[in-house]
Amino acid sequence: xxxxxxxxxxxxxxxLKKIEEHIKDKYEELLKKxxxxxxDINEQIEKEIIVMVLGAVKKTVNKEMVTLKLLRKNIRxxxxxxxNKEIEKxxxxxxxxxxxxxxxxxxNKSLEIINQLKRQTGKQLEKEVIExxxxxxxxxxxxxxxxxxxxIIDELTGAFNRRYFETKLEDELTLAKRFRMKLSLLIVDIDxxxxxxxxxxxxxxxxxxxxxxxxxxxxLSSTDFLCRYGGEEFAIILTETGIEEAEQIAEKIRKAIxxxxxxxxxxxxxxxISAGIAEYPMHAVIKQMLIEKADKALYVAKNSxxxxxxxxxxxx
Numbered sequence: 034x035x036x037x038x039x040x041x042x043x044x045x046x047x048x049l050k051k052i053e054e055h056i057k058d059k060y061e062e063l064l065k066k067x068x069x070x071x072x073d074i075n076e077q078i079e080k081e082i083i084v085m086v087l088g089a090v091k092k093t094v095n096k097e098m099v100t101l102k103l104l105r106k107n108i109r110x111x112x113x114x115x116x117n118k119e120i121e122k123x124x125x126x127x128x129x130x131x132x133x134x135x136x137x138x139x140x141n142k143s144l145e146i147i148n149q150l151k152r153q154t155g156k157q158l159e160k161e162v163i164e165x166x167x168x169x170x171x172x173x174x175x176x177x178x179x180x181x182x183x184x185i186i187d188e189l190t191g192a193f194n195r196r197y198f199e200t201k202l203e204d205e206l207t208l209a210k211r212f213r214m215k216l217s218l219l220i221v222d223i224d225x226x227x228x229x230x231x232x233x234x235x236x237x238x239x240x241x242x243x244x245x246x247x248x249x250x251x252x253l254s255s256t257d258f259l260c261r262y263g264g265e266e267f268a269i270i271l272t273e274t275g276i277e278e279a280e281q282i283a284e285k286i287r288k289a290i291x292x293x294x295x296x297x298x299x300x301x302x303x304x305x306i307s308a309g310i311a312e313y314p315m316h317a318v319i320k321q322m323l324i325e326k327a328d329k330a331l332y333v334a335k336n337s338x339x340x341x342x343x344x345x346x347x348x349x
Contacts, residue, residue, distance in 0.1 A: 041100075045093050052089050057138060083132060084254035103239055187261040189239055189245040198268050203320050205258075206273055208278035209313055216313040217279030218268040220327040221249070221286070224305040224339040233297040241304055248293050252286050268324075276312040276344060283342045284306045291340065307334040311345040 185197035193201070204217070209216040222243060223229075230238040242265065249259055249267065262268040271279050287306055295302040309330025317323040324343035334343040 048093070049089065052085075055063050055086065055132065062264075070280060072108040082236050083136075097312055142310065172186070190261055191262040192250075192267065193244050193258060195260065196261060198262060198270070200319075200324075201258055201260070202270055203269075205270055206313060206320055206323070209272075210318075214273050215275040216316075216325050217271040217274045217276060218311050218313075218327045219271065219279065219283050219286075219308050220324075220331045221263065221267045221269060221283075221308045222335070224332055224335075229302060229304070233302060237297045240297075241302065242332075244295060245290060245291065245304065245306070248289050249286050252289055268327075276310065277311065279310050280342060280344060283310055287340065287342055305340040307331060307339045308342045309334055309345065310342065315347060316345045 034150050057237075151190070156193065185193055187194045191237060205216055208214070223241070228236065228239055246259065246261075246267070249269070253259060257273045257274075258270040258272075260268045260270070287308065290304060293304070294305045309327045309332070311317060311323050311330060312327035313323055316326040330343040330345040334341050337343065
């Protein structure tokens with residue numbers, strides 16, 4: 034085999050490589066367009082590529098054979114036979130290598146695309162799951178907050194309810210004892226509230242309760258707690274507040290209620306309140322005794338003409 038023949042074979046191999054690269058490009062385009070039917074298309078493409086390559090190789094071989102026939106005229110028969118054998122062997126080897134190469138490339142590309150699709154699908158699925166979990170968590174958190182709020186808030190007035198009052202007063206008394214702070218409790222009652230209900234109706238009575246709560250809240254700080262203790266009775270926990278300051282706050286609330294204009298249609302309803310005050314630790318050191326002291330002071334205020342504030346009596 035002379036250098037020209039070898040060079041020709043190398044050129045043919047280069048052409049085959051270019052054909053292979055061209056086939057790879059075509060294959061990738063087909064994969065992008067038909068990735069939904071990836072498995073079936075891969076098998077079809079593999080068959081097509083093998084047929085195309087084999088066809089191209091056969092054409093090249095046939096062309097080369099014609100050239101070799103012309104050359105063999107000047108070469109002895111034995112040499113010609115040997116050359117033919119070498120050429121056939123090289124062609125078979127080349128064809129086999131091309132087949133393996135194409136098969137491996139098709140398989141690798143297929144696996145690469147499938148894995149890429151799996152990763153993309155996995156990421157998208159993970160993102161969707163995370164978003165769904167976040168949305169569900171937010172809904173559950175809102176529902177939990179709403180449930181917790183309903184459990185401690187009086188539905189009509191928006192003040193804290195009796196159950197919350199019992200727990201909160203106990204907690205605040207514990208803190209007051211631990212840090213040696215004062216705490217005051219106000220028990221407030223709307224004067225002659227039954228008369229308001231009987232005269233103007235229960236809807237008007239409910240509206241009065243709501244307005245009274247709004248007025249009281251506007252005169253409290255963020256560290257104070259207004260609770261609906263009974264029908265028209267309210268308890269106010271004044272944290273870190275001594276008796277003198279508590280009395281000032283109570284009087285401020287009483288005056289604000291007195292000056293506030295309550296309506297029933299076009300009629301003005303006179304609304305007044307009475308209140309009793311007890312302080313920890315001056316009047317009591319346990320919750321129930323503190324409530325009783327403030328309640329007794331309210332009873333005194335009621336029996337003293339109403340619309341006034343009374344402080345609990347100090348034990349000797």
